[in-house]
Amino acid sequence: MGADPPHRVVVVGGGFAGLNAVRRLRDAPVEVTLVDRQNFHLFQPLAYQVATGALASAEVAAPLRAVLKRQVNAGVVLATVKGFDLGAREVVLGDLPDGEPERRLAYDTLIVAAGSNYSYFGHEEWREVAPELKSIGGALTIRGRLLSAFEAAELEPDPERRRAWLTFAVVGAGPTGVEMAGQIAELARDTLRGDFRHARPEQARIVLLDGAERVLPAFPEGLSRHAARELEELGVEPLVGRTVVDVDAESVSWEEDGGPVRMPTRTVVWAAGVRASRLATLLGEAAGTEVDKAGRIAVGPDLTVAGHPEVLALGDMASVHGPDGEPLRLPGLAPVAIQQGRYAARAIATRLRGERSRPFHYLDKGNLATIGRSKAVAELRGGIHLWGLPAWLAWLTVHIYYLIGFENRLLVLLRWTFSFLTRGRGARLIGLGAKAPEP
């Protein structure tokens, strides 16, 4: 009988990829340590609902220790990863809760799944005026800005300046941008209607900007058209084929056929230009592997880093290459991350049994995006396309199903029922947002 020390797996990142890897290692003969700089898993697909006050932050977040409470082979360390020492097989940790400047964590297998952020097309200075919608801190900042803009409009006597306060721009017409623009429209036209004595929130102008030629470019063209029409019904102007060239505290500017356009606005929300976590670059430097234009590290068909079969990279920060060496170009979606996390866990267990694992294969179950109340688009397996109410019901079901924790599922269902019936939003609080963490 073996008295070998257990195989140590360190997982960096408690998002969809990392957390699913940890949970699927439940019965494997390993000792898992999950490292995250936040003590909770964020259900990122609903972060935009926090940004518009439809949900409280705690309702889309699950404390990591609570999720893993019963998994006796898993521990959690709250820290930032400062570097990887692949030679010594150690992760270098910083920002520790006890104030120590640095600690090292040894591993036999390392999984890095640190996700992605929005980039600002090389204009980091826009981050301050146009907060991004990837983190809970960003969502709370946006919530405060959105609600404050209506408060400012209420006090502003000058019609032109009031108009700027009631103009909202969302940059990026992927699923997050589309959902955000739709939610701002519903916030203004339904929730806040009648809440003010001078401002008229229902007169708000909401524009959705993207350099691409259509909204939701990852969806089939027909669904993009449905989405654009549903956005217009909500009162959002989808301005596609427009590349943003400047953002400041009082305006956003873009290029279009007729030349440059400058639109006065006090509120810009950023949801464009996905870029892998800086940990992809750090890991690439440590492993001698290059990152691609979006900052993602290349991994092989088994999700390992070249020359390091004991190091896997998953999720948004990795670019998977097939057996032929070509990138698979997987979308940056939760299902991809979940399946990769589960694959990684299986691969580790397989390898510990001395067997070889098959290449990762993404099972595409479809793609969903919601636009608003009874408005969504869905591309399901087998070429089935849905829009309107059926797509929206599919979206609701899937999101409630994947939300972690029975308690959160019930709370979110309850909030959504209230919002549906009353068009109210219970979490419209200004000023409780932390600064978004540095990417």
Added chain:
Amino acid sequence: MGADPPHRVVVVGGGFAGLNAVRRLRDAPVEVTLVDRQNFHLFQPLAYQVATGALASAEVAAPLRAVLKRQVNAGVVLATVKGFDLGAREVVLGDLPDGEPERRLAYDTLIVAAGSNYSYFGHEEWREVAPELKSIGGALTIRGRLLSAFEAAELEPDPERRRAWLTFAVVGAGPTGVEMAGQIAELARDTLRGDFRHARPEQARIVLLDGAERVLPAFPEGLSRHAARELEELGVEPLVGRTVVDVDAESVSWEEDGGPVRMPTRTVVWAAGVRASRLATLLGEAAGTEVDKAGRIAVGPDLTVAGHPEVLALGDMASVHGPDGEPLRLPGLAPVAIQQGRYAARAIATRLRGERSRPFHYLDKGNLATIGRSKAVAELRGGIHLWGLPAWLAWLTVHIYYLIGFENRLLVLLRWTFSFLTRGRGARLIGLGAKAPEP
């Protein structure tokens, strides 16, 4: 037929007193403007549950515009009050959402109900290391500190330093301090038990410090004894008769019979030394009325400021004097504030009809404090004293009843049911706390 401009009432502060005044003016021939620096009403008696992750902040907060949506004679202005110009009958506003440095708001009747904060016995430097539990910002800061202390203990190899991370001090043994100490004990011994691999949260030491000779000094002695015993059953050490003389990042010190004691701890929560809002002083200076030792402005039996029948001060920031000129010494409780808000609304309506209003009279319905799961004390009308489960059920019923908004009532009930059944806490998030606003 009168074409008089409507009587303008400005209410400063959307707490229990101010918000109840506004709502009770619903049918009066007046135009009401509520000024608050936050866009929500905080249900302060449950703020401590946010501080321990039992409830999300949005669940104990109600957006003011949502509360007043259907009250057509009421508006809301989000701003800080910088001063009172009683001669011109104007309130001077700052920190406006549109960035204007200052605006003035004219009134015919002014109600000021800006509440109170905890003072630090003249040691403002303690505020940074020992956050207070009056605001939602403070509660979120405390939540982050409490949870981080357990995270630090998990990583700390040195037993003595780990001990300091697992030692928690609550200063002030009034209802808030007692509730907070009890919640920390339940967090450590129930919720977090088994969540860590190295730290043993159930070994946490929780001390409750107060200079008074017993916990809950405002309650009858018998109930204080019950409360102390229930605290001890939860594992809290009630250290009464101890005056805190120093707090720093690594310890708290107090005087006791044998001399000074210094206890190493990394987490101190402050709930002592109530002091009226600085607006009481500003109003006192404007009206030529002195404030008392606790910073409260003196008001007459009809809650008006001497020499200014058009200015009322309510709630924690006012000291009501009876017809004989003696202070009534009303407790700083929500029921007092609620009754004063309703009285003020009635008094204004009465005066507009040309009649005189009777002096304010506080109807004491009793006093409740909870200590933990099935543990509470209650002093009801007619000298009925309850403790244990009956008192706890009374506490639950009253708090759910007074919580504003049907949606929040249901959400809080649901969270409490989950916590009761699982001993879990759904909102255990670190790092989303804003800084507490300046008092």
